[in-house]
Amino acid sequence: MELPVIISQVLNGIAFGMLLFLLAAGLSLMFGLMGIVNLAHGSYFMVGGYVGLTTLEATDSFLLSIAAGAAAGALLGFLTERFFMRRVYGLHGHESILLTFALSLVLSDFSLFLWTGTPQWVQPPSLLDFSFSLLGATYPAYRVVIILVGIAVFVGLYWFQERTLWGAIVRAGVDDKEMATGLGINIPLVFTMVFCLGAFLAGFGGFVGSPILGLHIGLDVEVIMLALAVVIVGGIGSLTGCLTTCLLLGMSDTLGKVLWPNYASLTIYLVVVIVLLVKPAGLFGKEAK
Amino acid sequence: MAEALRIEHLSKFFGALGVVQDLSFSIPADQRRVVIIGPNGAGKTTLFNLISGELPVSGGTIHLFGRDVTKTPCYRRTRLGLARTFQITDLFPYFTLMENLLLALQAHDPCAYQMLRPLQSYKHLYEKAEILLKEMKLWEKRDFAITALSHGEMRLVELMLGIAGGSKILLLDEPTAGLTRSEGVWLANMIQHLLKDVTLLIIEHDMQIAFALAERIIVLHQGAIVADGRPEEIRTNPRIKEIYLGTVS
Amino acid sequence: MSRVPQQWKHILSAAVSAACLLLVPVLPQYAVTLATSIIIYSIYVSSANLLTGYTGLVSLGQAMFWGSAAYVVAILTTRGLVTNLYLIALISLVTVVVISAFFGVLALRVKRLYFMIVTFAFGHVIWCIAMYPMQSITRGYDGIKDIARPDLGLSLSLATGTSFYYFVLVVAAICFSIFYLVIRSPFGHAIVGIRDNEHRMIALGYNTFLYKYISYILAAVFSGIAGLLFAYFNSYVNPSELHWLWSGDALMMMFIGGIGTFWGPVWGALAYTGLRYWISSYTMYWFGIEGIIFILVVLFFRGGIAGFVMDVQKRLKWQRR
Numbered sequence: 001m002e003l004p005v006i007i008s009q010v011l012n013g014i015a016f017g018m019l020l021f022l023l024a025a026g027l028s029l030m031f032g033l034m035g036i037v038n039l040a041h042g043s044y045f046m047v048g049g050y051v052g053l054t055t056l057e058a059t060d061s062f063l064l065s066i067a068a069g070a071a072a073g074a075l076l077g078f079l080t081e082r083f084f085m086r087r088v089y090g091l092h093g094h095e096s097i098l099l100t101f102a103l104s105l106v107l108s109d110f111s112l113f114l115w116t117g118t119p120q121w122v123q124p125p126s127l128l129d130f131s132f133s134l135l136g137a138t139y140p141a142y143r144v145v146i147i148l149v150g151i152a153v154f155v156g157l158y159w160f161q162e163r164t165l166w167g168a169i170v171r172a173g174v175d176d177k178e179m180a181t182g183l184g185i186n187i188p189l190v191f192t193m194v195f196c197l198g199a200f201l202a203g204f205g206g207f208v209g210s211p212i213l214g215l216h217i218g219l220d221v222e223v224i225m226l227a228l229a230v231v232i233v234g235g236i237g238s239l240t241g242c243l244t245t246c247l248l249l250g251m252s253d254t255l256g257k258v259l260w261p262n263y264a265s266l267t268i269y270l271v272v273v274i275v276l277l278v279k280p281a282g283l284f285g286k287e288a289k
Numbered sequence: 290m291a292e293a294l295r296i297e298h299l300s301k302f303f304g305a306l307g308v309v310q311d312l313s314f315s316i317p318a319d320q321r322r323v324v325i326i327g328p329n330g331a332g333k334t335t336l337f338n339l340i341s342g343e344l345p346v347s348g349g350t351i352h353l354f355g356r357d358v359t360k361t362p363c364y365r366r367t368r369l370g371l372a373r374t375f376q377i378t379d380l381f382p383y384f385t386l387m388e389n390l391l392l393a394l395q396a397h398d399p400c401a402y403q404m405l406r407p408l409q410s411y412k413h414l415y416e417k418a419e420i421l422l423k424e425m426k427l428w429e430k431r432d433f434a435i436t437a438l439s440h441g442e443m444r445l446v447e448l449m450l451g452i453a454g455g456s457k458i459l460l461l462d463e464p465t466a467g468l469t470r471s472e473g474v475w476l477a478n479m480i481q482h483l484l485k486d487v488t489l490l491i492i493e494h495d496m497q498i499a500f501a502l503a504e505r506i507i508v509l510h511q512g513a514i515v516a517d518g519r520p521e522e523i524r525t526n527p528r529i530k531e532i533y534l535g536t537v538s
Numbered sequence: 539m540s541r542v543p544q545q546w547k548h549i550l551s552a553a554v555s556a557a558c559l560l561l562v563p564v565l566p567q568y569a570v571t572l573a574t575s576i577i578i579y580s581i582y583v584s585s586a587n588l589l590t591g592y593t594g595l596v597s598l599g600q601a602m603f604w605g606s607a608a609y610v611v612a613i614l615t616t617r618g619l620v621t622n623l624y625l626i627a628l629i630s631l632v633t634v635v636v637i638s639a640f641f642g643v644l645a646l647r648v649k650r651l652y653f654m655i656v657t658f659a660f661g662h663v664i665w666c667i668a669m670y671p672m673q674s675i676t677r678g679y680d681g682i683k684d685i686a687r688p689d690l691g692l693s694l695s696l697a698t699g700t701s702f703y704y705f706v707l708v709v710a711a712i713c714f715s716i717f718y719l720v721i722r723s724p725f726g727h728a729i730v731g732i733r734d735n736e737h738r739m740i741a742l743g744y745n746t747f748l749y750k751y752i753s754y755i756l757a758a759v760f761s762g763i764a765g766l767l768f769a770y771f772n773s774y775v776n777p778s779e780l781h782w783l784w785s786g787d788a789l790m791m792m793f794i795g796g797i798g799t800f801w802g803p804v805w806g807a808l809a810y811t812g813l814r815y816w817i818s819s820y821t822m823y824w825f826g827i828e829g830i831i832f833i834l835v836v837l838f839f840r841g842g843i844a845g846f847v848m849d850v851q852k853r854l855k856w857q858r859r
Binding site: 088 | 644647790
C-alpha cells in the first residue's frame, strides 16, 4: 500500500474512532456509575441519525438537524432511564443487558417502519463538502472536521468531569454511591442526567457521522458491538483510556476492513476475549468490578 | 497432633494498611473455648478470613492439625476439619430449613457429585439432619422457608451449618450478633451444650457472654495480640481497660 | 376441587400431555413441522436453563454448541465422510465436549456479568471463524444444504415428517428424563446452592468451580444434542446457528417460559415459536414485537409463564406450598 492510501485509511480510522468515542464515552459512564450495560445505545445513535436526516430533508439546515438528532437521542435516553432502567438498578447486570437488547429490537423495527430498509446517505453541509490534498492523497474535509469535533467533545467532557461540581458529583457516584447519597447527592437525578448526556452524544454522533457511515438498519448493531468492545478492552473510569481505545479500535476496524476484510471483527473480538480473561478491568481500567 | 490450629507470624496488608500484623498463637487440640475480643477494627474478622482461606495471607503460616494450609483453597480447608459461621447470617434464602441443612451435610458425603440418584434416596443424610434439628428444637420447622424463621433461629441455623460437616474446629464470628440479651444467653447455652467436643474459636463483642464461655481469651488490638490468657487474668489486666476505653492508642 | 388427591391431578395432566404429544401427527404437515421444531428448541432452552436458571451462570454463548454440533453433522453427512448416525452423533458431541471443556476453564475464571460478556465474545469469534477462515469447510454465509435424514439402522425411515417427529419426541423424552434426575440429585441441589449463595457453598467445603464446570459442559452437551437434531430436521445449516442472536433467543425463551423452572423452557419454546409463526404471518416487524413481549415479561412477569401458572394454581389452592 502506498503512503497516500495508508494516510487516508489512518485518518478514516481516527474519524471513525471519534464517532465511536461519542458512543463509548456514554456507555462507559453508564457502566461505571450504574453497573448497567446499555445495548440500546447503538439504537440512539441510529435513530438520532435518522431523525436528523428527516429534519434535514424538511429544513435543509444541517445545524438544526444535528440538534434534532441529539435531542432525539436524549429523549430516548430519558425514556429508557425513567421507565426501564429504574426497575433494574441493583439487580444483576445481565438484566440490563437483556432489557436494553429487547429495547434495541423494538427501536430497530420502529426505525425500519419509519424509514424503510433502504440505506440512506447524507451529504455533508455544502460548507464542508470539499476535499483537500494531504501528502499526495485527496481527503474529504468533513472527516477532518469530525476528528476536530471529537477532540472538542473529549476536551469538554474532560473539563466537565475534572473541573466542574457536576463532574465531581458524577465521579463521586462512580466511586461510592452510598457515600455520595449519604452526602446528600441526589443519585437518581445524577443517573438520569448521565443517561441523557450519553444518549445525547449518541444521537449527535449518529447524525454527524451519517455522511461517513451512512444510515441503514443494522447500523445500531454494528456500532454497539464496537463500542462494547471499546468499553471492555479499554476499561472504565478513564476518559483518556476510553478515547485511546476508541482510536485504536477505530483504526483496527477501518484498516482491518481494507487489509483483511473478513477477519476484522474476529480479531477485535478475540482481543476482547483475551482482555476479559487476562485483565477484566480493561487496559486502562481503574478497578475490577 | 497436639495442636488444632497454629498461626505463625501471620500478617495481612491491604495496600499499605496492615490489618493483621505478625500474629502468632496456637490452640491445643483439647482446648475447647477460645474467645477473641478487641475493639472494632482490631482485625478479628480479617483473622477469621485468613484462617478460613477467604483472604490470601500477606505473610506467615497457618497450620491446621499439623498441616500447612497457608496456600490451600478455602473449600479444601473445610475438608480438613475447619468450619466457620458468619457475622451476618448467610443462608440459602430460597431453600427450606431442611434443604439448607442437607446442603451442609451433603458437602462431605461421597454422594456430593451424584447426578442421577435423587437426593431423597440418601436416607443417612436425612437421619443426621433429624438428629441436629431435634437437638436445636427446630424439627417442627424443617419444611419452613428459611426466611420464615426468627432472627435468633436463623443464627442457630447459621451455627448448625457450621457443625453439620462434623468439623473439629469451628470459627464463630459474633454468633450472638443482632440478638437481644436473652436470645444471646440462650444461644450461648446452646453452644456450650451442643459443641462439647468441638474446638471453638469465637469472636464476641458481648463481654458477659465472652467471659462466661471462654476458657481462654485472646485480645486483639490494631492487628496484634495484646493479651492472651485465662478470663480472670484478662479481666484484671489494666491495659485491656485502657484499650476499650480509648485512653491508649 | 381440593378434594381430588394431588397424585391424580399429576397423573391426569401427564396423561393428557402425553396423549396430545403422541397425537400431533394427525394435524396438518405444517403443524407437525412446527411441533418438531418446538421440541428441539425446548431441549436447547432446557440446557441453557440448567446453566442459567439452576446454576446461576448467565451465558450468551450456548449457540456455539448448538451450531458446532449442527455443523459437524452437516459436514460429515454431506461429504459422506461418516454414514453411521451413532458415530456422527458421537463425534458431534465429543466436539462439543472438547470446546466446552477448553472454554469453560477460561470463562469460569471471571465473575457473573463478565462471564456473560466473555461467552458472548467467544461465541462471536466462533461465528466469525465459521464465516470466513473455515469457509472452505462450512461454505460460509451460504451454509450447507441437503443434509439427509439419518438412518437409525432399524429399518425405519426418518424421511417423513411424522417419523422424524416421533424420533425427536423419543430423544426429548430421554433428555428431559436426564434433566429431571440431575435436578433432583445431590448435584442438582448443590448447583442451586451455588446459584443462591456461592460464598456459603465454598465455606461449606464445596469445590464450586468443579460444579460450575460440570454444569457448563453438561449444558453444552444437551445444546449439542438439540443442534444435531436440528441439522437433520432442517436439512440446512448456516452460520446463524452460531450467531449470538440465537444465544439471546435461548435466554428470551427461558425468561418467557420461567427461568429456573423445569417446564419453563418448554413453555418458552412453545410461546416463542408459536408467537413468531403466528405474528410473522401478519407483519414483518416480528423483532420489534418480540422485544416488546420480552420487556413486558422482564418487567412484569418475572416468573415467566411457569411462574404465572404457579401463581394461578396457588390462588386456586391446588398446591400446598
